[in-house]
Amino acid sequence: MATELIKVEEFTSLIQLAPDALSKNKNSIMACNQAGQSILDTIEGEGMTEELDAKAADYLKKVTVTIKNMQTRRSPITQIFDRIRSAFTSDEKAIDAKDATTIPGKITLARDQYAAKKRQEEKKRQEETIKRVNVENEKLSYKSELNRLLSEHYNDYFLEKSAELEQLFNTLHLNSFDLKSKLIREFSVDYPRDHFNKFTKEVNTVYLDLTTKKAIRGEVIIGKYAQFAEQFKFEMEDFRQAFIDRLGSKRQELYDEEYLRKTNLEAAERAEKERKEREEKERQERAAEQAKKEVERKEKERASEQANQMNSLFAGAVASIAPPAVNAKVTEKIEVLHPQGILEIYQMWWMKEGSQLPIDELAKIHRKMITFCEKIANKDNDKINSKYVRYVEEVKAK
Structure with missing residues (x-):
């Protein structure tokens, strides 16, 4: 808004009125206070009465009139000072960088918008980088977990068949020795394809889509059956051979126990107890060895997974290094x-x-x-x- 020019003559004439206005206002104040002091002395000395209250009310009305008269006298003078201040502030406002309607304000707004645009671009880049790193990390963890579950699937079957073979050996009796010996010698060391194909366990994910998960699952499963079949055959043959090697001594133990049972029942029971304790100890040792192998396998898988994750995190950290930032101050503002x-x-x-x-x-x-x-x-x-x-x-x- 344009500010009207203030003429020197107008300013000079009004300023010349100031001493007279100030003098009259001071006289008004003095007369007002003198009249009021008289009323106040009476109130303090004699106390308030109806007559005195009415007199005080009339005095206060006159005070209001006096104040209005004082304001009327100084109004032209104070108004010109207001106009002078307004003239200066209006000029300053014309180039105020905080006012979006001025040229400096428009430049400030353009810089703010540019800074906001660059910040949004950087935030988007960082979010995309974080998402990419999260996807890569989840790919690794998904693959690792599928491998673990698939290994569990295989190990459960191996333990089941191992226990079955062990049960055959531990329940050998003279009257069924030949039959069960034949079953032990011919115990299958082939890992069934049907059991491998029954693996259907899945892993919940956050970032991976079905297509990606399907592709990773294919990577995990491919070649795994051949690996498990070879492992099963190697381990089960070794396990089976250990029992086959002991068939002769087992038969002799059973003959000895049977003979003792006919001649010395107490000795026979003691020999049978000792045999079962020995077999239980051997079973526990085999179980401990198998558990040790499983721990070593899991440790190896965990180490491999951690190495992959570290590589992925390092790659993500490198990718997230920010470019030179726009010179901007970012503050949080609340929007209710x-x-x-x-x-x-x-x-x-x-x-x-x-x-x-x-x-x-x-x-x-x-x-x-x-x-x-x-x-x-x-x-x-x-x-x-x-x-x-x-x-x-x-x-x-x-």
Whole structure:
């Protein structure tokens, strides 16, 4: 808005009126105070009466008139100072960089928009990098978990068949020795394709789509059957041979126990107990060896997975290195989306600051709310019932 020029003559003539206006205002103040002091002395000396109250009310009306007269005298002078201040501030506002309508303001806005654009681009780049790293990490963990589950699937079958072979050996008796010996010697060392194909366990993921998971599953399964079949044959042949090698001594033990049973029942029972204890010890040793192998296998898989994850994390860290940032100051601003948000803002303020402030400062901050509560108390007699709030009457003469 254009500011009217202030003429020197106008300014000079008004300034010349200032001493006279100030003098008259001071005289008005002096006369007002003198008249008021007389009334105040009477009130303090004799106390308030109806007649004196009426006289005081009339005096206060005259005070109001006096103030208006004083304002009328100084108004032309103060107005010209307001116009002078407005002239300077208007000129300053014309190039205020905080005002979006000025040229500096438009340049500031353009820079802010550019900084915001660059920041959004960088945030998007970082989010895409993080997502890419998360995808790669989940690929590794998904593949590792599938391998683990598939190994468990195979190991469960191996343990099942191992226990079955062990059971055949441990339940050998003379009357069925030949039959069970034949079963042990001919115990299958082939890993069934049907069992391998029954592997259907799946792993929940966050970032991987079905196509990617299917491809990884194919990578995990391909060639695994041949590997498991070779492993099963090698381990089961070794396991079976250990029992085959002991068939002769087992038969002799059973003959000896049978002979003792006919000649010395107590010795036979003792020999049978010792044999079962020895077989149980051997079984535990075999189980411990198998458990040791399983731990070593899992440790090897874990080490491989950790190495892959470290490589992926390093690649992600390199990719996330930010380019030179735009010269910008970023501050968080609150946008309230719902009235409930105001309550949540107030709760944070109260916990962090409000609860530690003195009463007078809190009252100043909450003046508008206190005024509202006073209004409804006076209008509707609707009051807060609390030991922390007290209503005090304020009486003013009309």
